[in-house]
Amino acid sequence: MDVQVDGCRAHAATGSRPINNQERAVIFIHGAGMDRTVWQLQTRNVAYMGRQVYSVDLPGHGRSEGQALSSVAEMADWIIRFMDAANVQTASLIGHSMGALVALECAARNPDRLDKLCLMGVAEEMPVHPALLEAAQQNLPIASELIVFWGVGEEAQRGGHPHPGLWVHGASQTLLDMSRPGVLYSDLNACNTYKSATERATSVNCETLFILGHQDKMTPVKSARSLSAAITLSSTEVIDRSGHMMMLERPDEVHKALTSFI
Amino acid sequence: MVTPKFAKFDTMALHAGQQPDPTTGARAVPIYQTTSYMFESTDHAASLYNLERPGHIYSRLSNPTVAVLEERVAALEGGVGAVATASGMAALFLAVATLMDKGSHIVASGSLYGGSHNLFSYTLPRFGIETTFVNPRDPDAFRSAIRENTRLVFGETLGNPGIEVMDLPKIADIAHEAEIPFMIDSTFTTPYLMKPFEHGVDLIMHSLTKFMGGHGLAIAGAIVDRGRFDWEKSGKFPTLTEPYAGYHGLNFADEFGPQAFIMRARAEGLKDFGACLSPGNAMYILQGIETLPLRIEKHVSNALAVVEFLDQAEEVEWVNYPSLKSHPDHELAKKLLPKGAGSILSFGVKGGRDAGRRFIESVLLASHLANVGDAKTLVIHPASTTHQQMSDDDLATAGIEQGMVRLSVGIEDPADIITDLKQALRASQKA
Numbered sequence: 001m002d003v004q005v006d007g008c009r010a011h012a013a014t015g016s017r018p019i020n021n022q023e024r025a026v027i028f029i030h031g032a033g034m035d036r037t038v039w040q041l042q043t044r045n046v047a048y049m050g051r052q053v054y055s056v057d058l059p060g061h062g063r064s065e066g067q068a069l070s071s072v073a074e075m076a077d078w079i080i081r082f083m084d085a086a087n088v089q090t091a092s093l094i095g096h097s098m099g100a101l102v103a104l105e106c107a108a109r110n111p112d113r114l115d116k117l118c119l120m121g122v123a124e125e126m127p128v129h130p131a132l133l134e135a136a137q138q139n140l141p142i143a144s145e146l147i148v149f150w151g152v153g154e155e156a157q158r159g160g161h162p163h164p165g166l167w168v169h170g171a172s173q174t175l176l177d178m179s180r181p182g183v184l185y186s187d188l189n190a191c192n193t194y195k196s197a198t199e200r201a202t203s204v205n206c207e208t209l210f211i212l213g214h215q216d217k218m219t220p221v222k223s224a225r226s227l228s229a230a231i232t233l234s235s236t237e238v239i240d241r242s243g244h245m246m247m248l249e250r251p252d253e254v255h256k257a258l259t260s261f262i
Numbered sequence: 263m264v265t266p267k268f269a270k271f272d273t274m275a276l277h278a279g280q281q282p283d284p285t286t287g288a289r290a291v292p293i294y295q296t297t298s299y300m301f302e303s304t305d306h307a308a309s310l311y312n313l314e315r316p317g318h319i320y321s322r323l324s325n326p327t328v329a330v331l332e333e334r335v336a337a338l339e340g341g342v343g344a345v346a347t348a349s350g351m352a353a354l355f356l357a358v359a360t361l362m363d364k365g366s367h368i369v370a371s372g373s374l375y376g377g378s379h380n381l382f383s384y385t386l387p388r389f390g391i392e393t394t395f396v397n398p399r400d401p402d403a404f405r406s407a408i409r410e411n412t413r414l415v416f417g418e419t420l421g422n423p424g425i426e427v428m429d430l431p432k433i434a435d436i437a438h439e440a441e442i443p444f445m446i447d448s449t450f451t452t453p454y455l456m457k458p459f460e461h462g463v464d465l466i467m468h469s470l471t472k473f474m475g476g477h478g479l480a481i482a483g484a485i486v487d488r489g490r491f492d493w494e495k496s497g498k499f500p501t502l503t504e505p506y507a508g509y510h511g512l513n514f515a516d517e518f519g520p521q522a523f524i525m526r527a528r529a530e531g532l533k534d535f536g537a538c539l540s541p542g543n544a545m546y547i548l549q550g551i552e553t554l555p556l557r558i559e560k561h562v563s564n565a566l567a568v569v570e571f572l573d574q575a576e577e578v579e580w581v582n583y584p585s586l587k588s589h590p591d592h593e594l595a596k597k598l599l600p601k602g603a604g605s606i607l608s609f610g611v612k613g614g615r616d617a618g619r620r621f622i623e624s625v626l627l628a629s630h631l632a633n634v635g636d637a638k639t640l641v642i643h644p645a646s647t648t649h650q651q652m653s654d655d656d657l658a659t660a661g662i663e664q665g666m667v668r669l670s671v672g673i674e675d676p677a678d679i680i681t682d683l684k685q686a687l688r689a690s691q692k693a
Contacts, residue, residue, distance in 0.1 A: 015314075016505065016512040037519030044517060045314035062519070063494070131264040142265070149266030157269065160281035163316030164324035165332035165524060167279075169268075171342040174489040174520045251316055 001054070002063075003085035010082050011063035012036060012054040015047025024115070025088045026262065027079065028055040031097030031121070032187030033136075033147070033179045035062030038096070041163065041251035042258065049262060054091075056082060058102075060183050068186040072098070072194040076105035080113060092116035092262065096247060097219065098191050101126065104227070107208075108200035117208040118261055120254075121216060121244045123223035124198045126191040133192065136185035143184055144176035153215045153243025161249075168248050201230035208234040209261045211254060213242035271338065271454065272555045279333030293545045294326040313509055313529055323533055327541035331548050335474070335484045338453040338551075339466055342489030343524040345532060346482060346544060350449060350469025351377050352537035353483035357445060357465060359535065360527040361499060362413040364390025369407040369414070371398035371428065372659040373421030375469075376649040378447065379656070382416075395659060398424075399590065401432040408440045413498060415442060419458060419598075420450040422634075423608045423644045423668040424661035425582050427591035427598060434462025441496040449473070449635065450604050454558045461598065464491040465523070472635025473604075475550035476557050480543035485527060489520030502526055557637060560673040562602030567676040568669070568683065572609050577617075577687040579665075583607040605671040606634050608644075610663055617690045618643055618665040624689035627674065627682035639672035639679050 001019065002009050012027075013036045026046055028039040036043075036055040047053040058075055060068035069075045079102060083091060090113055095103030100122035107114050135143035148169055156168045176184060208231045212221045221238055228234045237257040242250040269277065282289050299318040301307035309315040318324050328346050336344035347353040358368070370382055372395035382393035396403035398421050408415070415437040417428045430446065437444035443464035448456065452473045458466050468474060470482035493502040493515045502522045505511035508530060514522040532538055565583065572581045581588075584595035584603035595603045611617040621641075622630050628639040632647060642648060645657060645664050652662070671679065 013516050016510070016517055018511075035519065037517065037521075040518050040521065041316060044312070044512075045309055048309065048312060048314055129264065142263070145266045145268075146264065149268060155281060158274075158277050158281065159279040159333040159337060160330070161316070161333060164318065164329040165336065165343045165345055165528065166316070166521065167333050167336035167341060167343055170336060170340055171489065171520060174342050178490060178520065255315060 003082065005078065005081050005085050006066065008059065008065035009063070010056065010059070010085065012056045013043055015044035015053045017044070017047040017053070019052045021052065021087060023050055023052045025052045025054065025091035027083070027091045027093050028053070029079065029093065029095040029099030029102050030058065030061070031099050032191055033144070033176045033184035035175065035179070037062070038175060039247060042247055042254065045255060046258065046262060049259070051262065052088070054086060054088070060180060068183045069190070070186055071190050072101045072105050075102040075190070076109055079106050080110055083113060089113070090115050092118065094118040094120070094258070096120040097122070097244065098126070098187055101191065101194055101197060104197060104200055104204065107206060108203040111203070111205055114206055116261065117204060117206055118211065118258065119208065119227070120211040120246060121213060121219045122210065122227065123219035124226045125195060126219065128188045128192040133185070133188055136188050139181045141177065144173050147176055148173045150217045151244040153213060153241065153245070153249055155241050156243060156245070156249040162252055168245065172245055172248065198226045198230055201227045204231045206233065209257065210234060210236040211246060211257050212236065212238050213244055213246045213249070214238050214240050215242060216244045218244040274334070274337050275554050276552050278337035279330040291327060291330050291545060291548050293541050295541055297321050313512060313525070321541065322536055322538045323528065325541045325544070328539050328544040331539070331544040332484065334548065334551060335468065335470070336486050339486045340457055340459050341466070341486040342520045344484050344486040345524055345528050346470070346484045346539040347532070348483065348537040348539055349481045350467065350471060350483035351381065353467045353485045354378055354381060354447070356527055356531040356535065356537065357467060357485050358386065358391065358414065360501060360523060360531050361443070362391060365411055366391050366413040367409050367411045368393040368416055369404055369412055370395055371417035371421060372396060372656070373398050373424040373426050373661060374418055375422045375447070376644070376651065379649070380651055395656070397659065398426045398428050401429060401436055404433055405436045408436070408442070412440065412442055415444045418447040418450065419456055420584070420604055420606065421661070422450070423649070423666065425584060425606065425608060426661070427584050427594045427603070429594055430458055430461035430463055430598060438462070441498060443491045450606055451599065452554060452558060454554055455601050455604060456599055459488045464488050470547045472633070473558065473561070474554060475547045476553070476635065476637050477546065477550055478633060478636040478638070480546035482539050482543050482547045485524070487521070487524040493522055506530070557673055561605035561671060564673060564676045564679060565602070565605035565607060565671040568671050568679055569607060571680045571683065575684070575687055577612050577691050579610040579612050581607065581609045606668065607671070608666050608668045610665050611667060611687065611690050613691060613693070614665040615645070616693070618667050620692070621667060621686050621690035624686040625682055626685070627678060628669070634668070634670040636670065637673050639674060640670040642668050644668050
């Protein structure tokens with residue numbers, strides 16, 4: 001589905017299920033350099049649980065027009081404008097990595113617009129390795145390779161995925177490589193410079209679920225502790241044998257966690 | 263500079279796609295000889311049927327043993343995913359049926375495996391899909407042949423049996439200018455010798471029966487998707503970009519993005535046409551792939567030794583192999599196939615068709631049969647067998663002379679292969 005936000009097309013996948021505005025809304029927010037399809041093993045399932053699902057392409061990503069936004073705060077405000085355009089008053093936000101920071105910031109700024117929050121692969125800070133940032137700035141292929149190397153867990157690097165025939169390593173790298181020039185750098189820079197996660201977490205008063213990967217090298221489990229401690233109504237699910245890309249690597253475990261959450 | 267330390271090709275040939283069986287600890291890939299799979303609940307069943315969640319339903323759609331093979335082939339090629347099929351021909355038809363409908367058109371190299379040529383020439387027209395064949399060495403011919411209704415450009419990394427080296431980057435650019443995908447049959451080269459995705463190819467098909475298996479035990483095929491063709495931007499592929507009633511309006515490109523093609527191929531084509539791979543055959547092919555790097559090295563070194571012999575043999579009129587400086591694509595082969603140009607070659611025996619026949623009937627070690635890429639050396643006479651349905655004009659377009667012999671060099675001791683060829687060539691000259 002498409003709506004206009006800031007005069008540009010904003011696109012979201014709906015699980016290919018018609019939107020019913022009477023149902024509760026769930027918004028998925030992707031990570032740096034990714035797009036809506038990183039949630040392909042969740043969106044359709046959540047939609048058929050009876051939710052209006054919006055797996056958004058942030059500006060400059062996937063099918064959404066416009067320039068990539070340069071800060072987490074700007075992205076958080078864009079989510080609210082997207083909700084306005086889609087006629088969604090309140091929603092549950094599910095974010096991954098950079099998308100989790102966006103969801104967190106959004107929750108802190110707009111407590112009346114969110115009913116639940118799910119933060120996946122998140123950390124109190126997300127410093128980006130200088131070599132990765134430099135490679136992304138120069139649009140070098142090694143940038144996506146480094147993200148896949150650090151982001152996809154040890155087991156998923158070899159395979160054995162529950163989805164027959166899906167090669168998670170290749171799928172993750174392709175998604176990153178297909179991002180428009182400059183977008184990955186802009187996103188990574190937004191992560192690198194966002195330092196207010198813990199402070200923002202203290203403002204969150206809705207039910208919040210953390211889903212973390214046991215083998216996540218990019219946002220290790222321990223690096224989310226201060227966030228979960230700061231949110232009163234928080235719970236945490238640690239997915240065994242998963243790296244940073246848990247929604248692709250361990251869709252069944254993520255499904256179980258999301259089912260009880262939603 | 264920090265560099266990622268991914269597992270290398272030889273390691274992935276052994277490990278990709280598999281985790282040791284969590285229940286039994288079995289290290290080898292188990293053969294899951296089952297038709298169907300228990301559902302956890304009615305909700306679970308419904309979600310699997312509706313493509314909401316990953317998992318197995320019925321072995322026509324997917325099977326755990328076959329899935330290991332699919333992931334392994336996808337990993338070795340560098341794709342986003344793969345679908346394994348009952349044969350290479352099933353893979354080709356599955357790709358065509360996923361991409362297009364009646365009224366569509368294909369531009370294909372004229373130098374193709376006879377079965378592929380037959381599908382394009384005689385079978386697909388019955389379903390309203392036409393093909394224009396062009397010279398694989400003439401990129402402009404591909405451009406000229408593309409029409410408004412063209413939906414695929416197709417060729418083989420090495421032509422069969424002409425062993426033409428296709429200029430993949432150039433042909434890919436031409437296909438992409440027209441916003442249509444470029445699919446390549448990579449059976450003769452395997453991902454060990456060439457990775458077509460690195461040269462702009464969008465889809466790869468394999469007859470896994472050949473070098474990937476290498477043992478001649480099992481028939482199998484696969485299609486692999488690079489995941490980078492923009493179906494939405496092209497606007498020519500409604501099967502991937504418009505709602506599909508078969509799954510309650512599922513839009514594959516919108517939901518699955520880079521996996522749109524491979525998801526539709528499985529969810530529609532494999533399900534409806536049913537050309538699935540058996541788990542037993544998948545296991546055979548997996549066993550072959552484990553030794554792919556070792557075998558291909560030996561295939562290539564043996565082929566070079568055999569070519570050197572044939573090139574000097576007085577009973578041989580000509581030898582066709584890209585590593586020879588005399589081959590028209592020698593420079594291109596050095597660029598695209600730096601590890602070697604495989605082990606399939608063709609040559610002409612002095613004395614024409616009758617001498618060629620006598621040669622084939624005289625070989626003692628080499629096997630006269632309809633296959634290539636076996637660990638054993640194989641010979642055949644294409645004009646009377648694999649390509650017999652082609653007209654004289656088509657044979658000429660494909661570069662197939664009446665006396666041509668196709669040789670698939672195996673991994674026996676090269677001295678033994680040459681001894682056999684030597685005695686058969688002598689016999690060929692005794693009218």
